[in-house]
Structures are given as C-alpha cells and as structure tokens.
Amino acid sequence: xxxxxxxxxxxxxRLHQHLRDHALALLxxxxxxxxxxxxxxxxxxPDEGPHGTLYGHLVRSNPQAQALVAAxxxxxxxxxPQAYVSPAxxxxxxxxxxxxxxxxxxxxxxxxxxxxxxxxxxLLTLLERLTDRHEAGRAQPWQVADAPADFIQxxxxxxxxxxxxxxxxxGIAKLSQNRNxxxxxxxxxxLAASNDHDAQALAALMTSPLAPRSHP
Numbered sequence: 001x002x003x004x005x006x007x008x009x010x011x012x013x014r015l016h017q018h019l020r021d022h023a024l025a026l027l028x029x030x031x032x033x034x035x036x037x038x039x040x041x042x043x044x045x046p047d048e049g050p051h052g053t054l055y056g057h058l059v060r061s062n063p064q065a066q067a068l069v070a071a072x073x074x075x076x077x078x079x080x081p082q083a084y085v086s087p088a089x090x091x092x093x094x095x096x097x098x099x100x101x102x103x104x105x106x107x108x109x110x111x112x113x114x115x116x117x118x119x120x121x122x123l124l125t126l127l128e129r130l131t132d133r134h135e136a137g138r139a140q141p142w143q144v145a146d147a148p149a150d151f152i153q154x155x156x157x158x159x160x161x162x163x164x165x166x167x168x169x170x171g172i173a174k175l176s177q178n179r180n181x182x183x184x185x186x187x188x189x190x191l192a193a194s195n196d197h198d199a200q201a202l203a204a205l206m207t208s209p210l211a212p213r214s215h216p
Contacts, residue, residue: 006178009171016052018108018171019044022078023134027056029064029071029114036064042076042164043130051166054110055126057159065116065160074114076164080106081201085176089190090183104187104202106173115163123156175206 009015023041030036042056054076058065068074082105090099117123128144135141144152176187184206192203 004172004174004178007172007174009173010169011171012051012169015108015169015171016044016046018080018106019052019054019078019110022080022108024078025054025056025110026077026079027064027074028077029068029074031067031071036067038062038064041130041134043126043133049165051110051112051169053166054112054164055129055162056164057123057126057161059159061158068114068116068160068162072113073111073167074164076110078108078110080108081198081205082106083191083194083196083199083202085187086190089187090179091186092180092183102176104174104176104191106175106202106205107171109170110164110166111168111170112164112166115165117161117163119161120153120156123159123161124152126161127152127156173205175202 019042023043024039025042027038027040027042028035038058040056040058042054044052044054046052058068060066082103085102085104087099087101092099124144131142131144135143176184179187188203188206191199191206194200194203
C-alpha cells in the first residue's frame, strides 16, 4: 500500500474499529507458485497481543488452507468505503481547470505470522465467537447450538482454523487531504449528494474529528 503520509493513520482504536466494521478480509499468502487469496470474515481479539489477534477459518478443500501451514507471514486487507471523485466536485475547476478524476477510499492492512489449527474444541469456540459477533443486534440471534450437534461436528471436520497475531496494522484514509479546504468541501458535498452508500460513508468520514486535516 502506498504510504502517502497525508492519508495514513495509526490510531489503534480506529484501526480496530475498521476491522470490526469491515470484517470480510482478503487473506493473501505467498507460495512458490505465486500468491493465494481468499475472501473470509475475520474476528478480532483486540486484547491478545500489542496489535490484537485475528481469527478465522477456511474450508479444507481450499488450497490456501494447506499452504498456510508453511506460509509464515501473511497479509489481510480490510477494504472500507470507496468512491469515484469527479473533477466537477472541485470549485477550482471553474477557475483554472487544472483538475483530474481520482478515487477516495479507506482500508487497513494487517500483517502477521499465521498459525493453522484443527482442534475441534478450538474450532467450535471460533465458530461461536464469529456467530455471536455477527448475530449481535438481531431480535432472535442464531446460535451454533441451534443446529444439530452431529451436523456441527461434520462442519468442524470440513474446516481449518487460523490464528493471526498481528505484527503491524497500517491504515489509509484517502479523503482529499491533499486538496485545499474549498476543494475538499466540494468533494464532501459531491459524495454526500450521491445515492451510493459508500460515497455517503466517505462524506461522513470527511467530517469526522478523526479525519486528518486538509492542506491549507
């Protein structure tokens, strides 16, 4: 990830919140034949280790599930809201025309050395934690125990768990901080007026007290 200092953030609570809000990650590992990538939800334990620890699971038939045993360090990418920024959003377009399109977004890269495990009790605990996290807030949350025990045992035999203690977290929030205040406000208004949910989310981020300041 291009670490433009104007867009980077390293506040740990904010990084952890992004991981919780955008739990579906791209898990990337390297092999002698090239990179392997899987899309999977990861659960964060924020108190395990200095940067937190991620947990998830892969189906055994996924080649990455076996490759992770010898993978060493892996990268998990958590993509957040993203949207196109039109030159028409900039008030400066009418003055000098020296503007081009761009793309705004927020994402976090998480790195660490992965551990793969098959123990049924650990896997069951992992499934319960993942389920409880994502069923929270429902009027009648589904629980793993709602399914027949023999069915769950069969599912456990079909997956491999992974534990990823985090060595580093790198956040980037490209929110037009490289523009002056007038152009940045134009971008915020343009995104806020969109019917696209991601564009609206980015507009809200631009007004957050956590957002880095724009250039003068």
